Every structure is written in C-alpha cells, then in structure tokens.
Amino acid sequence: MSTDTSPVDAVELTGSSVTYGPDNPAPVIEPPRARTKRTPRATRTNFELYGWLFMRLSGVVLVVLVLGHLLIQLVLDGGVTKVGFAFVAGRWASPFWQGWDLVMLWLAMLHGGNGLRTVINDYAEQANTRFWLKTLLFTAVAFTIVLGSLVIFTFDPNIR
Amino acid sequence: MSTPTLDKHSAALDAAEVTDAHLITITLRIRRFNPEVSADPEWVDYQLPIDPKERVLDALHKVKWEIDGSLTFRRSCAHGVCGSDAMRINGKNRLACKTLIKDINPDKPITVEAIKGLTVLKDLVVDMDPFFQAYRDVMPFLITKGNEPTRERLQSAADRERFDDTTKCILCAACTSSCPVFWNDGQYFGPAAIVNAHRFIFDSRDEAGEQRLEILNDKDGVWRCRTTFNCTDACPRGIEVTKAIQEVKRALITRRF
Numbered sequence: 001m002s003t004d005t006s007p008v009d010a011v012e013l014t015g016s017s018v019t020y021g022p023d024n025p026a027p028v029i030e031p032p033r034a035r036t037k038r039t040p041r042a043t044r045t046n047f048e049l050y051g052w053l054f055m056r057l058s059g060v061v062l063v064v065l066v067l068g069h070l071l072i073q074l075v076l077d078g079g080v081t082k083v084g085f086a087f088v089a090g091r092w093a094s095p096f097w098q099g100w101d102l103v104m105l106w107l108a109m110l111h112g113g114n115g116l117r118t119v120i121n122d123y124a125e126q127a128n129t130r131f132w133l134k135t136l137l138f139t140a141v142a143f144t145i146v147l148g149s150l151v152i153f154t155f156d157p158n159i160r
Numbered sequence: 161m162s163t164p165t166l167d168k169h170s171a172a173l174d175a176a177e178v179t180d181a182h183l184i185t186i187t188l189r190i191r192r193f194n195p196e197v198s199a200d201p202e203w204v205d206y207q208l209p210i211d212p213k214e215r216v217l218d219a220l221h222k223v224k225w226e227i228d229g230s231l232t233f234r235r236s237c238a239h240g241v242c243g244s245d246a247m248r249i250n251g252k253n254r255l256a257c258k259t260l261i262k263d264i265n266p267d268k269p270i271t272v273e274a275i276k277g278l279t280v281l282k283d284l285v286v287d288m289d290p291f292f293q294a295y296r297d298v299m300p301f302l303i304t305k306g307n308e309p310t311r312e313r314l315q316s317a318a319d320r321e322r323f324d325d326t327t328k329c330i331l332c333a334a335c336t337s338s339c340p341v342f343w344n345d346g347q348y349f350g351p352a353a354i355v356n357a358h359r360f361i362f363d364s365r366d367e368a369g370e371q372r373l374e375i376l377n378d379k380d381g382v383w384r385c386r387t388t389f390n391c392t393d394a395c396p397r398g399i400e401v402t403k404a405i406q407e408v409k410r411a412l413i414t415r416r417f
Contacts, residue, residue, distance in 0.1 A: 048378075048379050049412055051383070121384070123344065125345065
C-alpha cells in the first residue's frame, strides 16, 4: 500500500502561474444571495397569510365539489356518454347546480392560480422571468373566471 | 503503540494496536474550488487508510495534514458543538465531526462538498453572510420593557419546556442550506432564522414576540415554507425544525383570528 497516501487523480491547485498580490488582486466574488439595495423592502401586509389560509380552506371545499362533480359527470346514470348539451342545460336549470359550478370554478381557478404563483416564486430565478410568468398566469386565470362566470349566468338552453 | 501496558494487557490487543489490521482504505471524493486557479469546481479523489470508527472530519484532517495542505474547510471545536463544519457528505447535510466513516458506506467513494445555496469561497468554505443576515433580522436576543429586575427573570419549568427544542440550535446552517426554497434566491429567511425566532417568540420572559411574528409574516417569511422536512432531516442536533416553523405559522394565524 505504498500509494495509499497520494491523491488518485489530484491536480495541482496551488501551482498556478498567476500570482495574486496587491497589484494584481484576485477577482472579488459577489455573493449573489446577499441583500442588496435592489432587494424589495419587507412587506407589512397579511397577503401571504391569507393566501396560505385560503389554500387550506378552499382545498377542503374543493375535495367535496370536485369529487361530487366527477361522480355526477362520469360515474352515475350511465357515465360520460350521457353528457351532452341537453344534460348540461337540464342541470343548469337549477340554481343549486349553477351555484355549485360557479363556486367550483372560482375556487379551483384561484386555488390553482395561487399554487402556480408560489411555484413561479420558488422556481423563477430572475425578477424579469418571474414578472412575465405571473402576468401570463394572472391573465389566464382572470380570463377563465370571467368567461366561465359569463357562461353560467347567461346560459340560454334555447340557443339556435 | 508502544505505551507501557499492564500485564493483563493481552497480546492480541497489542497486536491489533501495532498492526494496521483495523484500518480500511477509503476514497474521499472532495469537490474542490479555488477561484484563484479555476472558475469551475472539480471533484478530486483521495485514497487514505483510516479506522472506520473515525469521523469524516478525521479523514479531512488526514488529507489536509498528510496529503494536500491546500484543502480548505472550517472546523473549530471538532466535537459537534460549534457548528463550523456543516458540509454535504454523500449528498446529505451533516456535521463532519459527528459522522462516522462506518456509518456512510466506506466501500464506495465518500463525496464531500460545500453546503448548497451559499457562495463557495474556497473548497468547503462558504460565505455565511446571507445566513447570518437572516438570523440578525429576527432579533435573536431578549427584549423586555420596564425596569430591569434586581434578580433573575424567573420562569416555570413548563414555560421553559415550551421552547426547549429550539434552544439547541448551533447555527451550523445545515438546515437552511438543505432547504430548496432557500436554494432558489436566498431571500427566504430559512429554517435556522425561524428556529431562533421561535426560541424567543415562545419564551414567556420575552416581550417582542409580536415584532418577530410581524417580521416572519413577510412574503419571504414562514409562508414560503413548503414543509419538505429537509431541515428536520438535516439538523445535527435533532431539532424538529419543520414543527417549529409550523408553530410560528399557527401563532400568526391565531393572533389574526
């Protein structure tokens, strides 16, 4: 075991031809994670608190709404084959199912949108990327909610 | 090895001490980085004989003292109290001084690298400034109102028990540098800062709990915790870090409603 105490494929790290000194200082390594002047100021709102709470509460409600929705649409009464214009028109004749679908639409979109917002916050590394991804997300969420609510409220079973 | 022994000292024990029979050869794969030589870090293998009952820190010492003196790492007390030598060993954040060679499969190369999420300055040494900045931000000191008492501030055993777990923190940064949310942009306070805030928020003698809760209510505060439990797994002191973070969240919510 004569080679025990020698590095297997160590490279010479110290024998560089470049020598740093007062006249030739080594490059400064900027700590990328330090708080700088561009770091946003501390927030004084409860937005994240309410967001966190909303995710928990809406999640519980959505379990009932979505599972109930899937059961009615896909399992009961002949399964998915029964779903057609007449089926939807029949259900939306009742204010109860209108309300069910409206609440489900809003909660699902806000719950999913807020979830994606935290995903973007966690994974987007640059402020610019973060901003544009969130803009895209908010636009998509707002569009879907507005369009869905519009359909639920203005649905006309006698449309030609 | 040639210390005078009692007559009772068995010959077998003598032989074991003299020979290297108890030593095994391990490969230590260290992620070296020297900004004065190369902009890129590289993995370097070192083979050395070592007693498997020794620690990773002993292996690092052996490399530094006997093989390559340029290897750079932090260690102070070397006994798991100071929290200087947190590093990523075989992909997990641990203290090198509390990790025995035999416990981390010495048959395969043992990888050692700097903790993640903080700027590497050289080899295993990282810039701890963002970590300590978050620590300072939660005001980790006793704040009280009124006149100072003429004797100790008394506290019941139950009140002391309330925050006992979070007093164990040694600020080694193993938890914060294992947190994927901290890895991203480093603006999240991180588990260690929240643990040290928890230590004062739930201290009956302290009167600035409200202020600390307000600080942690920030958008980079406790609400960024995703409860991945990396911090609890990484803590060399066995602090239930994620539980402490959840308790701070609960305190914020019960304060509000």
